[in-house]
Amino acid sequence: MAHEHTHDHGDHDHGSHLDETDARVRALESVLVEKGYVDPAALDVLIETYETKVGPHNGARVVARAWSDPAYRDWLREDATAAIHSLGYIGRQGEHMVAVENTPEQHNMVVCTLCSCYPWPVLGLPPVWYKSAPYRAKAVRDPRGVLADFGVTLPDETRIRVWDSTAEIRYLVVPMRPAGTEGWSEAALARLVTRDSMIGTGLALSPAAEERAAS
């Protein structure tokens, strides 16, 4: 019972705190609109952009193209910003892109220990965990521990490279292409490419796992 009480009390505090934040954001928006600093219609467009247009499906297309087209893969290695732009993904938080490819020898993981730097044009806005203390603290020191949190175990012979996004260069992980996908279309391959596999906290889905996820 004591536990239940604590739990209820905790939820209540949590709720009030969020209500307080909610009221504060509404108040701030009113003041900014009244002063003519923001156009409320622009706010709606910004939100709609990241809720519906920009997201990890963009990055999945980049990865699927790189898996299918060696010339594109080479371009992505040489000049990721231009190669990604060619598919229409450009701009804020993706001005300077670098693609890092996973191999049997090396797995890559991307973090921003200092804030929340993330390649928006290809992955959208970052998940809560990417911006939170547990990940930002642990990724650089214990990446295998982070992978375990995601249920991922790498072979012992695979080295890990962690990329800390401390400047305006943004990193996209190109996961390894799953076995059993020979001859697949780019659209089919893209469905195997998860957000986490492009951050390096996950792997691309196997065809069987994708089938389970889709059903």
Place this chain on the structure above:
Amino acid sequence: MNGAQDLGGMMGFGPVVPEPVKPLFHAAWEPRAFALTLAMGATGEWTIDMARFARESLPPPVYLTSSYYQIWLAGLERLLAERDLVSPDEIAAGKSLVDSRPVKRVLAADAVADTLARGGPSEREAVAPARFNVGDRVRAKTMNPTGHTRIPRYCRGHVGTIEAVHGVHVFPDTNAAGTGENPDWLYGVAFEGREIWGEEAAADVSLRIDLWEPYLDPA
């Protein structure tokens, strides 16, 4: 500054908690706080580095117990107050109490797509040759600036190898202080995990950190 934002290597926060791609936001106010931050950033009243410094200037107990959009909101309020654009009293009242100066630019709805596509590239023309080349050994300086900086504490004093020369980029330390962009060479520097964390750490982990030339000495 050695604030709560500089989290690399800290312990005790518990496991990372994965989450699905949707929902993107977790409370009704989050998308509004997000959009307000972007729209006010587009006014040109501050730089991205000033915005980062405003967030990391939160007292550590507040920073570590706030959600990320709460941190953004607190940073935005600080930036607005510092520039006499919106006072805390006005936010408390939910309305404008004094006539404030206009901002440099207002982001219009029909300009959002172009503004996002343009972004804010940080690369500038080089005016001096790079001091370091790929393969050079460098030591991250021991330094503890009280202002904004992008050299994480965990790498300070350690030796790494230049793996990439990214060109010349706006220097965050001065760009946050309002003393100019002072673009300088930016390098991708590789460090062995054990160089940073000691012999207890895994031997097959390495780190890549982007560091500006003023953060580095030859080693």
